[in-house]
Amino acid sequence: MIAALLLVPLAHTATVLIPKTVFDSTSNFEQYFTYNYPWGGTTHNGGARMDRAHVAISNSTLTITAQPVKGQPSATHGGKQIAINYLSGAVGAKQHFTVPKGGGFVFSGSFQATTTKGTWPAFWLTAVNGWPPEIDMAEWKGSGKISFNTFNTSSVLSWKDVTYSNPSQYHAIKCELKDVNGKDTQAKFWMDGALQATHVGKDYTGKPFYLVINLQMEGSSGSPGPTVNTTYSVRDLEVTTL
Ligand SMILES: *[C@@H]1O[C@H](CO)[C@@H](O)[C@H](O)[C@H]1NC(C)=O
Ligand SMILES: *[C@@H]1O[C@H](CO)[C@@H](O)[C@H](O)[C@H]1NC(C)=O
Ligand SMILES: *[C@@H]1O[C@H](CO)[C@@H](O)[C@H](O)[C@H]1NC(C)=O
Numbered sequence: 703m704i705a706a707l708l709l710v711p712l713a714h715t716a717t718v719l720i721p722k723t724v725f726d727s728t729s730n731f732e733q734y735f736t737y738n739y740p741w742g743g744t745t746h747n748g749g750a751r752m753d754r755a756h757v758a759i760s761n762s763t764l765t766i767t768a769q770p771v772k773g774q775p776s777a778t779h780g781g782k783q784i785a786i787n788y789l790s791g792a793v794g795a796k797q798h799f800t801v802p803k804g805g806g807f808v809f810s811g812s813f814q815a816t817t818t819k820g821t822w823p824a825f826w827l828t829a830v831n832g833w834p835p836e837i838d839m840a841e842w843k844g845s846g847k848i849s850f851n852t853f854n855t856s857s858v859l860s861w862k863d864v865t866y867s868n869p870s871q872y873h874a875i876k877c878e879l880k881d882v883n884g885k886d887t888q889a890k891f892w893m894d895g896a897l898q899a900t901h902v903g904k905d906y907t908g909k910p911f912y913l914v915i916n917l918q919m920e921g922s923s924g925s926p927g928p929t930v931n932t933t934y935s936v937r938d939l940e941v942t943t944l
Contacts, residue, residue, distance in 0.1 A: 875891075
C-alpha cells in the first residue's frame with residue numbers, strides 16, 4: 703500500500719503571490735502594492751520625483767504618467783545633485799521575494815513602454831538589504847532597446863540589450879528565477895514568448911528582493927527628456943512560485 707502511494711508523482715502546483723486581477727481596481731492594487739519606492743522616498747537616480755497622483759489604475763491596467771515640471775527642488779543620489787524635471791510614479795510590491803533553496807519565482811506581465819531619449823521605464827528587482835542583488839527584468843533606457851541585467855557587483859554584470867520594436871504596442875515580458883546550487887540564482891528573460899537571455903546572480907538565493915515598477919526619467923536614458931507627458935502601462939501582471 704505504501705509502495706503504491708510512493709509511485710504516485712507529487713503534483714507540483716505554483717502558488718500565486720500576485721494575481722492577474724491585481725490591476726482590476728485600486729483596492730486590489732493597494733492590497734499588493736505601495737506608492738513610491740518600496741524602501742521609502744520619492745526620488746532615486748534620475749530626473750523624476752514620484753507621487754501617487756501620477757499612478758492610475760483603470761481598465762485592468764496600471765498607468766504611470768511622467769509630466770514635465772519646473773521649479774522642483776533637486777534630488778540627491780550618490781552624493782550628487784540631480785535636477786528634477788518631471789513628476790512621475792513608482793510602485794513597489796508590499797511583499798518581498800526571496801528565492802529559496804530549490805525553488806524560484808515567475809514574474810510576468812504585458813508592458814507598453816517608451817524608448818524615447820530621457821524616458822526610463824523599468825520592471826525590476828533589487829536587494830532589500832545592501833546591494834546587489836539587482837535583476838532588471840526589463841528596462842528601457844531611451845535608445846530604442848530593451849535591457850535585461852543581473853549584477854554580481856556594480857562592474858561585474860550580465861546584460862543583454864535587444865532592439866525593441868513597436869513601443870506603442872504591449873509586449874509580454876517574463877522572468878523566471880530559480881535557485882541553481884543553494885547559493886546562486888538563475889534568471890531567464892523572455893520577451894513576446896522568446897527567450898532573450900539566461901544569467902546567474904552570485905549568492906542571490908536566500909536574499910530578499912523588492913519588486914519595483916517605475917517610470918524614471920533622464921539619468922541613464924539621457925537628457926533632455928520629452929517636453930510632453932510620457933506614459934508607461936502594465937497589465938496582466940502576475941507573480942507565482944516556480
Ligand atoms: C481596455 O483594455 C483592453 C485590453 O485588455 C483593450 O483592448 C481596450 O482597448 C482598453 N480600453 C481602453 C478604453 O483603453
Ligand atoms: C556571476 O556569478 C555567477 C556565480 O558565480 C556566475 O555564474 C556568473 O557567470 C557571474 N556573472 C558574471 C557576469 O561574471
Ligand atoms: C499630463 O499629465 C498630468 C498628470 O497625469 C495631467 O494632469 C495632465 O492633464 C496631462 N497633460 C496632458 C497635456 O495630457
